[in-house]
Amino acid sequence: MNSQPAKPSFTAKQGQYLAFIHAYTQVIGRSPAEADMQRHFRVTPPSVHQMVLALEHHGLISRQPGRPRSITLRVSPEILPPLIPQPFNSSVQR
Secondary structure, eight states: OOOOHHHHHHHHHHHHHHHHHHHHHHHHHSSHHHHHHHHHHOOOOHHHHHHHHHHHTTTTTTTTTTTTTOOEEOOOOSSSSSOOOOOOOOOOOO
């Protein structure tokens, strides 16, 4: 019998979203809005929404319909990858 823990069942990109949700919740004290994820990952609102739906469909998060900032992780934080910082694009000319 193999006693190794099961590997996480999410993609690298999904792992980054899960890590962001966890980190944001730890620092801010509430779950992020989709707009927060959009700013962090620099993607469009539909891209974030599709990711949230996919995470929920795969049972990685849960949400309460009609309630903003209700995302809850359904995976152990110990299996999440480190959150990779996103590059900062400054509009200031050098």
